Amino acid sequence: MSAAAGPQRAWRVAPGGSLRGELRVPGDKSISHRAVMLGALARGETRITGLLEGADVLATVGAFRQLGVAIEGPRQGAATIQGAGREGLRAPSAPLDVGNSGTSMRLLAGLLAGLPFEAVLTGDASLNRRPMGRVTEPLAAMGARIGTAEGGTAPLRLHAGGELHGIDYTLPVASAQVKSALLLAGLHAAGRTCVREPAPTRDHTERMLTGFGYPVAVQGRTACLDGGGALTATAVDVPGDLSSAAFLLVGASIAPGSELVLRHVGWNPTRTGAVTILRQMGADIEVLREGETSGEPVADLRVRSAPLHGIRIPEALVPLAIDEFPALLIAAACAEGETLLTGAEELRVKESDRIAVMAEGLRRLGVAAEPRADGLRLVGQPRLAGGVRLDSHGDHRIAMAFAVAALRAQAPVQVDDCENVGTSFPGFVSLMGQAGLEIQALPAAGA
Ligand SMILES: O=C(O)C1=C[C@@H](OP(=O)(O)O)[C@@H](O)[C@H](O)C1
Numbered sequence: 001m002s003a004a005a006g007p008q009r010a011w012r013v014a015p016g017g018s019l020r021g022e023l024r025v026p027g028d029k030s031i032s033h034r035a036v037m038l039g040a041l042a043r044g045e046t047r048i049t050g051l052l053e054g055a056d057v058l059a060t061v062g063a064f065r066q067l068g069v070a071i072e073g074p075r076q077g078a079a080t081i082q083g084a085g086r087e088g089l090r091a092p093s094a095p096l097d098v099g100n101s102g103t104s105m106r107l108l109a110g111l112l113a114g115l116p117f118e119a120v121l122t123g124d125a126s127l128n129r130r131p132m133g134r135v136t137e138p139l140a141a142m143g144a145r146i147g148t149a150e151g152g153t154a155p156l157r158l159h160a161g162g163e164l165h166g167i168d169y170t171l172p173v174a175s176a177q178v179k180s181a182l183l184l185a186g187l188h189a190a191g192r193t194c195v196r197e198p199a200p201t202r203d204h205t206e207r208m209l210t211g212f213g214y215p216v217a218v219q220g221r222t223a224c225l226d227g228g229g230a231l232t233a234t235a236v237d238v239p240g241d242l243s244s245a246a247f248l249l250v251g252a253s254i255a256p257g258s259e260l261v262l263r264h265v266g267w268n269p270t271r272t273g274a275v276t277i278l279r280q281m282g283a284d285i286e287v288l289r290e291g292e293t294s295g296e297p298v299a300d301l302r303v304r305s306a307p308l309h310g311i312r313i314p315e316a317l318v319p320l321a322i323d324e325f326p327a328l329l330i331a332a333a334c335a336e337g338e339t340l341l342t343g344a345e346e347l348r349v350k351e352s353d354r355i356a357v358m359a360e361g362l363r364r365l366g367v368a369a370e371p372r373a374d375g376l377r378l379v380g381q382p383r384l385a386g387g388v389r390l391d392s393h394g395d396h397r398i399a400m401a402f403a404v405a406a407l408r409a410q411a412p413v414q415v416d417d418c419e420n421v422g423t424s425f426p427g428f429v430s431l432m433g434q435a436g437l438e439i440q441a442l443p444a445a446g447a
């Protein structure tokens with residue numbers, strides 16, 4: 001856990017105010033995980049800059065150290081990995097505990113499947129409740145032997161051996177984690193592995209494999225690779241995380257008098273759904289400069305407050321904004337009229353049931369929110385209730401979304417169970433403080 005997230009368990013967030021300034025958010029979590037993984041699998045020295053030093057990425061780093069990979073850092077976003085190829089991985093002497101991180105667990109399941117030694121992947125109570133059959137079943141079809149807990153959840157026991165063979169697999173859910181797990185397994189499978197997705201999802205694995213010199217054939221929604229090749233170490237610069245930037249984009253949009261510039265944010269089109277949705281609601285978000293770093297698009301963004309109106313969120317945008325819904329629902333809560341989210345049942349199996357937990361918090365904030373099996377309907381309010389206590393259920397994104405809601409509340413908002421903010425956004429409290437949102441750490445949830 002980062003020092004910035006600290007040991008505090010609850011926050012008291014001051015109401016009102018505006019967000020102003022020029023900021024840089026921490027590195028992209030998805031790209032950081034992949035940089036560590038591919039660096040560990042490659043031959044030679046991979047230097048990473050801009051790496052997210054959040055607990056989730058540190059869990060991936062820790063897992064590779066247990067597998068015998070020499071990793072220096074991370075320090076101020078810089079890390080150096082001495083990769084010795086997949087053959088260089090060694091049997092871990094204890095279970096690989098990846099904490100709260102679904103990305104670590106699912107991608108490692110693919111990457112480690114079929115190795116000549118046994119490894120156990122486990123996590124915290126939240127992660128060990130999340131569905132893993134979506135990766136273990138197709139991996140078994142490739143020849144992997146993986147034991148799960150009852151109900152297909154973690155801990156996952158990856159048995160030694162089991163020669164892998166390629167697969168042509170159509171994903172039943174739009175999931176970049178499942179796609180990535182199968183492509184990583186495909187690297188060491190005999191023959192060709194093809195993954196077909198029902199809707200586009202983040203393509204960082206495909207891009208980064210190409211950057212490490214491993215050819216991936218992408219045609220429409222199908223990605224294929226041939227097993228048996230090698231990755232070559234390279235340098236990776238990780239851009240800022242648009243999923244973290246989303247809290248600032250929403251906060252500045254809803255707080256009158258705000259203006260923020262966010263520098264060097266990842267601007268991959270498979271991740272920009274939240275900005276498209278906010279713009280459809282009337283948000284004033286401008287792209288100041290576009291570029292590219294390590295094969296990933298980046299941009300500087302300017303956001304100014306603007307009157308928002310409710311919308312029917314297009315279902316095609318849901319996978320492109322999947323982690324941003326806690327923040328987007330706060331924008332909707334402050335928008336005029338009704339917002340309808342559908343096609344988002346995946347939100348029920350994240351770090352918490354994000355539909356149920358957001359609906360509960362929104363109702364406490366005075367917003368009529370009706371959860372549905374696959375989404376939520378709500379009617380926005382000109383002012384949110386204050387003096388309320390909101391439970392994030394240990395979900396980092398929910399805790400940050402509720403904190404941002406205070407910008408439109410009439411009295412302070414208390415957010416409970418905030419430790420996990422350090423999994424994806426270490427330094428959230430101080431960065432928001434710099435921008436103008438005052439968050440006071442309370443010693444414990446009951447304080
Ligand atoms: O591949 C990734 O890095 C991620 C994919 C998404 O999960 P799903 O693939 O389960 O939708 C997302 O929610 C997660 O935060 C990161």
Ligand SMILES: C=C(OP(=O)(O)O)C(=O)O
Nearest residue numbers: 100101102103104323350
């Ligand atoms: C769902 C998330 O992450 P993960 O699946 O890696 O736990 C997230 O960061 O919102």
